[in-house]
Ligand SMILES: Nc1ncnc2c1ncn2[C@@H]1O[C@H](COP(=O)(O)OP(=O)(O)OP(=O)(O)O)[C@@H](O)[C@H]1O
């Protein structure tokens with residue numbers, strides 16, 4: 001479904017991606033793990049069109065995304081839930097969700113999706129007329145994910161959805177991701193919380209300073225001693 | 238007498254509001270001080286005037302026609318003088334719009350002449366006495382038109398999908414684009430709407446004061462810029478209310494103080510407000526956190 005080959009991206013003269021190849025198949029949940037500054041966000045930003053690739057290719061369902069603008073890529077069915085939530089604080093919760101479905105016709109299916117979101121995230125229903133900036137961090141992250149879902153994406157990319165949240169909320173976020181997976185959604189997940197992320201995913205990639213150094217099933221990665229050492233806090237805790 | 242002054246103030250202020258809203262819209266979406274916005278206003282006055290002189294249209298057609306032409310002018314300015322300029326150097330787009338100011342003033346002087354001109358007696362002045370206050374038909378037209386335009390804009394920005402996209406883009410262009418908003422489209426729309434409002438203000442001020450000249454935009458732009466600060470950067474409602482306040486303060490200061498201190502007084506009030514409320518009366522709405 002999504003195929004990234006030999007991708008390069010840079011900030012000014014500094015290369016942040018040095019020939020990254022990665023694949024996400026329909027219905028799969030794929031996790032990308034790596035330490036700070038490894039290039040995880042850069043990869044998602046390049047796929048979603050926020051950054052122009054310096055080389056390589058991004059193909060989604062046979063379409064080359066390399067030269068497309070972000071809004072054109074959304075139209076293709078890829079949605080990015082940005083790092084740090086990036087909700088629109090001056091808009092209401094409901095307006096944020098409506099912006100998630102910006103490109104969709106306001107038909108029955110749209111209204112049903114909105115209804116389903118409110119059932120899944122009751123807190124958003126209660127707060128729908130409030131400014132999104134008044135939500136707590138955890139609620140804002142729920143809103144960011146819910147807004148992504150409102151686009152009815154064929155691929156949803158999430159950049160560190162558990163970042164900076166209390167442990168209870170982190171578990172809640174991963175429960176939601178597991179649920180999304182069960183619904184058959186295609187997910188590309190970036191996480192520092194590597195153990196939890198690998199537990200909810202099918203396959204994983206490890207990125208180090210702009211290079212993918214490892215790709216395997218999640219069980220294999222969870223059992224890999226180097227991965228344990230570097231990303232899972234030593235031998236199985 | 239006091240009520241009469243209030244009405245005069247509201248009339249002047251509503252014209253300020255229309256221009257300040259345009260400033261605010263453009264600043265919101267692009268973080269750009271559109272220096273030439275006052276000249277778009279000035280061109281709007283001339284467009285309206287010449288529609289009346291050349292085609293003998295009535296004032297409503299002149300108003301609407303001028304709004305359409307200024308919208309196109311504004312979009313052209315964006316296309317030619319804003320979009321191609323690198324945003325990496327913050328002063329570059331600002332300087333570029335300063336250039337447009339000079340070009341439009343020179344062009345207007347060449348085409349329309351440097352003299353002050355006024356509308357012919359297109360709408361006959363009728364005085365409507367209401368109690369002990371007298372309102373002229375021109376005043377009614379100005380008040381009604383600007384309040385109507387502000388209401389329409391308010392509904393557009395707050396109640397439509399495109400208006401919501403505009404607010405989203407004003408808060409974060411990147412986030413809006415990642416939700417599927419075509420940012421270039423929003424910028425074009427913003428310049429079009431802002432310029433049309435300035436064009437309408439141009440025709441209304443032209444009708445009210447019979448003083449259309451290539452240089453009428455300078456003072457207006459300066460005041461509207463101050464109103465934007467007064468209302469809170471990027472705050473549309475703030476710009477509306479701020480404009481009305483300035484209009485009333487100005488007229489009252491002429492009536493009860495000395496007319497030669499009119500602008501000094503108006504700006505004095507603004508400086509005071511900014512000293513005590515740096516983010517404006519209604520709070521700034523800046524980008525990000
Ligand atoms: N806006 C920027 N300008 C310049 N360099 C940047 C910018 N953003 C990221 N970088 C650099 O690019 C590299 C990759 O950054 P990236 O944000 O992709 O890392 P990451 O894997 O997402 O890290 P984190 O886990 O901290 O979010 C880093 O070396 C970083 O310093």
Ligand SMILES: [Mg+2]
Pocket residue numbers: 040041042083159
């Ligand atoms: Mg990151």
